[in-house]
Every structure is written in structure tokens, then in C-alpha cells.
Amino acid sequence: MCENFEELRKILEAKVKELSKEIVRLKEVDTKSPHGIYIYDKSKDEWVLVQREGDYFKPIFNGFYVIYFDNTRCPACRRYDKEWFPYIRREGCKLNNFYFVIILCEWFAGACKSEAASKSFRYYDIHASPTTLLLYYKNGKVIYHEKHEGYLTFSELREIVGGFSDRALRAERGERVEIPRRRIEEELIELLRRLLVSRE
Numbered sequence: 001m002c003e004n005f006e007e008l009r010k011i012l013e014a015k016v017k018e019l020s021k022e023i024v025r026l027k028e029v030d031t032k033s034p035h036g037i038y039i040y041d042k043s044k045d046e047w048v049l050v051q052r053e054g055d056y057f058k059p060i061f062n063g064f065y066v067i068y069f070d071n072t073r074c075p076a077c078r079r080y081d082k083e084w085f086p087y088i089r090r091e092g093c094k095l096n097n098f099y100f101v102i103i104l105c106e107w108f109a110g111a112c113k114s115e116a117a118s119k120s121f122r123y124y125d126i127h128a129s130p131t132t133l134l135l136y137y138k139n140g141k142v143i144y145h146e147k148h149e150g151y152l153t154f155s156e157l158r159e160i161v162g163g164f165s166d167r168a169l170r171a172e173r174g175e176r177v178e179i180p181r182r183r184i185e186e187e188l189i190e191l192l193r194r195l196l197v198s199r200e
Helices: 001-024 077-091 114-121 154-162 164-172 182-198
Strands: 034-039 046-051 063-071 099-106 133-140 141-149
Touching: 001 133, 063 077, 063 164, 077 154, 133 154, 133 164, 141 164, 154 164, 164 182
Parallel strands: 063 099
Antiparallel strands: 034 046, 034 099, 063 133, 133 141
16 A cells, blocks of 8 residues: 555656646746746736636636737737836735736737637737736626727836726726826827817
């Protein structure tokens, strides 16, 4: 009996080693990273590849999800990386009930080596990169969401992500919610105002 137990223990240890090698943990997700769905592990400051095959990304726990849709062939995404990763490390990691996710493909749903990531791009209707999707998920359904297309600065991330839980909870109560404007939107509005004034 002991011999069988010892043999079983060795088999299990070998299987655990094999499985632990398959877990992909990265300090940052980049163009060389495997395509798929990554979740940020705040305790280790690492991105964990949690899904490559199967269905689109679905939240599991109640809370606030910040999802970065990233394409490896996207120059704007590389600029965004320089804002996104420092923001997550300095500020995002302090937010309670927030889950940070990266969904990585080569070029949207059409060029992707991950079935789950490709399906996520389709399901969430992502056609610009980078796109940051914020979801408030509660009791099995999305209560409130915001989609921010394009590159965000550190300060824009601070305002948009930092204030998301308050906006989501107000929306849940049926209160009016104003989504923060991005710097570029403010600049375009000001430019249009100047153009209109100069025509008068």
C-alpha cells in the first residue's frame, strides 16, 4: 500500500510541476506575449494569462472591471502601455473591488491566436485600439458600462477609472451620470468654438 502511495505522490508532484510551467505570468503584457485574456494579480504585480480558448471574457466576481483591448500591431497601444502599466501599479492596485484585464490579439478578432480573446473583441464590439472598457458587474449581470476608445493619459486614467465606481453606483440608483470628457474631446470642442466665432 505504501509503495502505491509513494508512486501516486511522485506522479502528482510531476503533474503539479508540469501545470505550473504552463501558467504564464508577466510583469507586463507586450507584443511578444501569447494572445489571450490576462488578469492582473495585485499581490504579485503580475499579469496572469487565464484564458486562451473557449468563450469570450465574462466577469466572475461582483465588482468593477477595467478591460484594455490591446492589439500587438497597434502603435497607439504601445504608447498607451507607457501610461496603462504605471497607472495600474501606482493607483489602480489601490482600488477596492476593481479587476484589471487585458485582452490581447494581433489585430482585432480577425487576426488572433486566441479563440477567447477573438470572441471577446466581437462580443464587446471593439473596433478601435486601444479601447478601455469599464464594467460594473453585480449578481450575474452588467449593471453599467463605459467604452473609451483611443489612447488615455495617466491623468485621464486617474479621472476615468478612479471615478468609475461612483458613476456606476449612481447609474444603478437611476441617477444621471456624466462620463468624463477626455482631453482631446475638450480640445476639439474648443477648436470648434473658435472656428464658429471666427465665422461670425
